[in-house]
Amino acid sequence: MKTSPSITLTQNDWSLHRKGPIDQARHNEKVKEAIRGNLDQIVGEEAIITSDGKKVVKVPIRSLDLPRFRFDRGRKDHVGQGEGDSKVGDVLGHEASSQEAGRGKQAGELPGVDYYEADVTIDELAALVFEDLGLPFLQPKGRALVPADDVRFNEVRRQGIMSNLDKRRTIRENLARNARAGVRGFGALTTDDLRFKTWEPHVKEECNAVVIAMRDVSGSMGEFEKYITRSFYYWMVRFLRTRYSQVEIVFITHHTEAREVDEDGFFNLGESGGTKVSSAYLLALEILADRYPAAEWNSYPFHFSDGDNWGEVDNARCLDLVNSLLERCNVFGYGEIQEGGRRSLSTLMSTFSTIDDPHFIGVTIADKEDVYPALKQFFSTREELPAGAVR
């Protein structure tokens, strides 16, 4: 295809060239590693919890940039070009404040903040968050043999349907048979050569489990406390739904009175009033007794509160109720939210501190970054300790 010795033009088939996508995959792998290393911060990100229906979230990753010696960007002059009528003082554009609110945005083509943001789907992120989580002390209960809907291709047979033809093995059989006949190469395919992949339905035993999510909606719960509760339960619900197809979730909110609500109500309710935590525990006990007999159900009550309960009397009642919950539940989880650390001593947590039972898990949350550790504490798979074992 020569036009002249000095200038030539060709067109080749590049369809097998894969270098860019391969390095891109390595980069994505590194993004995942970076996310895994920063889960504490990412799990608490507001953008994720509020991304209803939006599938892709932007995750700021500061560690994944190749550092180099460079100048402090600060106040630096840049050169631009106008249309002939620019004047000193002309405004070119605006930059969102570099505070929290504006962090998610890169300001167009203007030079600005430059840390790296990765696009991650919520599902990918969830898979990373849930990697090591599981329901603790889970026991096989009930006899629900639930055939999961996936199948495993784990056998090769001589008969089968053509769509499941195993081409590689078929060719190998043919080559081997030809070789035995003293012929080189592939050809003269017969029915004997054909190999098919076959599958088995994959059955696994599931354990029945119910999770009771309790949430304090009293007046003392401030913006931060509400946010943390929402954030925690958002991940918890998502986790349970992803990992366990058979888990039921009961939602309870309480101030001085407890109510069972649906999921929407649970996440969006804003009430106020005093606090009587015992009401929620009572309701939980009732629901468990009515609907989820201990013989057939693993049960996991979780409660989030700011720990500000109505007097010592109710605290003592709560302690009794928690003990009776512990008698029949796999775990009782209590999360106390204290913005910026511990405020008062007369909280529920100090009441519960007398409980000496591995099935009671108490967590104090002081800021956003504690949400992921809390998840890990509540949902780390633990086995039942043999009787008499020392913790």
Add this chain to the structure above:
Amino acid sequence: MTPDEVRDLESSMAEIWALAQKVGLDPYPTHFELVPASIMYEFGAYGIPGRFSHWTHGRAYQQIKTMYDYGLSKIYELVINTNPAYAFLLENNTVLQNKLVAAHVLAHVDFFKNNAYFQHTNRGMLEATSVNAERLRQYEFEHGRDEVERVLDAVLSIQEHVDANPTLRARPASDDVRPRAREPREGPFDDLVYIGSNRRPEVPAPERKFPPEPEKDLLLFIAEHAPDLEPWERDIVHIVRSEQIYFLPQMQTKVMNEGWASFWHARIMREMDLPQDDYVEFARLHSGVLAASRRSINPYYVGMKIFEDIERRWDQPTDEDRARLGRLGGEGRAKIFEVRELDNDQSFLRNYLTKDLVEELDLYLYRLEDETWVIVEKDWEVVRDTILTSLTNFGQPYIVVEDGDHHRNRGLRLKHCFEGQELDLGYADKTLRHVQRLWGRSVHLETVIDGRPMTLVVDDERSLTVMTPR
């Protein structure tokens, strides 16, 4: 492009080549390859086809591809500075677009061949990078992907720190001038060695300074003198350095190179026998390439305007120029060819970005003030000098090796040659850890923080100390 269109483009290329020769361009033989968009973006991300694998290339690829997929930007051509030159065209461009790009490319190749700053580049770089990539792949087999990546990350973080003027070295860098043992060892047979002479030969006093002059080429210094690097690790440093040196002249002549190519693609296309419709399409494309941006300077436009201005001023000098500078007039063509041969962006802009041009191009400085980007300066000299400053050392901090045997303990002492702009400390810290990983011993960086001289010290990968110098 259909086969017919490819044939059309092919025959036009012969014409373009002839026209380029006629106007005085002198390119290397050039080979064009039509590629799909995905390949073009890959080459754009790697700089050279077949370059070594690294996740930063993967990231660049992803970013460029995303921009293209959303229709935000498009690469028209990619040309590799080799002999013969290789250029890549998009196969889904129109014939006319590719004709224009071919003319543009030939001017680039002429620039590569004739500009002084390219005289020492390796014109077989396409093969060299492939060999480099192959060697790195081999190292991955031998030492594991993560190990190689760890070294590459560290080297790439300081890849800019090579000497842009490698030919100006006073001495070959490979001279090992490390301080040696001060006295030769004494032994029982010394008398036999020095038999027949009255006294022992003088031992030259050891050179105390190492390196004798501050060394700009950090990569070379590390490759040759880092105490603990394995040979394959040194090789990786050399590989990155050689590729960086290949790219340097292109970074040094961005405005000139694009300006030169735009200047000539316009003239060559006008010479061609284009149908009416094509001519309109060409004018549209041409103005698209030259579009001004309010927030950066478009090197295609600014470069081309300067070349046009030079040609005009040397063709029709003012009476003053004739009298004072002895310009005869009619020398425009000769002058721009001389400029393309001798200058780089810095000298080009310093010498030829005149007051009239800054005003005609309406260049200005802007900055962020209270969350608003405003124009703050229009004075032509300030604007020009700001552009020049931003080009000094490619806009990177100038860092040299002061001492490769700090505290007589093989520590590495670097110095940031402070010229008014302070370092981004977060980045400096992380980068120093990478340097420490390569050097293996403590690494010191002298710089200025908040107006006071300071030294950053990284002893191992985990700790950073900030000290005031003694």
